[in-house]
Amino acid sequence: MNRFVKKYATPFVTGFFVISAVSGTALFFHWQPGLFHSMHAWLSMVLLVPFVLHMWRNWPQFLGYFRSRTMLVACGISVLAAVAFMVTTGHRGGNPAQRLFPILTHAPLTDLAPLLHATPDELAARLTHTGYAVRSTDETLDEIAAAAGQKSNDVLLKILPQHGGGGGRHR
Incomplete structure (x- = not known):
């Protein structure tokens, strides 16, 4: 298992991230949403598996990022951005029915x-x-x-x- 993780975790994270980025961009610009919506939703979930394996493999290096304020500031800004979107646009989402x-x-x-x-x-x-x-x-x-x-x-x-x-x- 450890050999598999070392060999494939990062390449799969990269591949599925590219797919997620392309399909997310297409959805943002309303290009063929019927084509991209399911792909984006499902393959973004699949992306979590190699991401977790990648994090597991690189855990000590990842923890090193938290020794600097840069990671804390970046995480804080990311959480604030997510909360701002939920507060300002959350009422418009969901099933229109x-x-x-x-x-x-x-x-x-x-x-x-x-x-x-x-x-x-x-x-x-x-x-x-x-x-x-x-x-x-x-x-x-x-x-x-x-x-x-x-x-x-x-x-x-x-x-x-x-x-x-x-x-x-x-x-």
């Missing part, structure tokens, strides 16, 4: 229908067909779900248009 679903489930069927390329009556019919009781197209999905003892997000998913990726209009 978590912000969108409550807006959609609070809307009455009459307001929701145009967004789903349907009439309010068509949405009511879809819901009735799947077993929900719809008293009025002025009801919200929250109200319909509560009456059925269900989660409103689940009701919304039932009425979203199904599409096969054909690029046409969703119906």
